[in-house]
Every structure is written in C-alpha cells, then in structure tokens.
Amino acid sequence: PFFEKRFETASEKYGWLNRIICVGTGERLKAGPRYTIYEML
Structure with a gap:
C-alpha cells in the first residue's frame, strides 16, 4: 500500500x-511493519 505523510x-x-x-x-x-518513506521535491 502507498501513503502520503506529513509531519x-x-x-x-x-x-x-x-x-x-x-x-x-x-x-x-x-x-513488525516496515515503512519506506521518500521526500517529495
């Protein structure tokens, strides 16, 4: 699954x-869960 993340x-x-x-x-x-997160430019 894909997701969008804001901090x-x-x-x-x-x-x-x-x-x-x-x-x-x-x-x-x-x-446990593994997340791979990338910053959008």
Missing part, C-alpha cells in the same frame, strides 16, 4: 519536517 513538530531542530510532504510504502513483516 508536525514544535521542535526548532526538526522544524524542517513541517515544510515537507512525503510518500511511501508499507509492508507487514513477522518482526
């Missing part, structure tokens, strides 16, 4: 996350 943080250190949009895929593994 929200009040931290100045990670404030850049508030300005990006990401897309990614996810899969279910025995050890």
Whole structure:
C-alpha cells in the first residue's frame, strides 16, 4: 500500500519536517511493519 505523510513538530531542530510532504510504502513483516518513506521535491 502507498501513503502520503506529513509531519508536525514544535521542535526548532526538526522544524524542517513541517515544510515537507512525503510518500511511501508499507509492508507487514513477522518482526513488525516496515515503512519506506521518500521526500517529495
């Protein structure tokens, strides 16, 4: 499955996350979920 992800943080250190949009895929593994996330340009 594909998804769109936005982040929200009040931290100045990670404030850049508030300005990006990401897309990614996810899969279910025995050890737990694995997500691959890419920043859109």
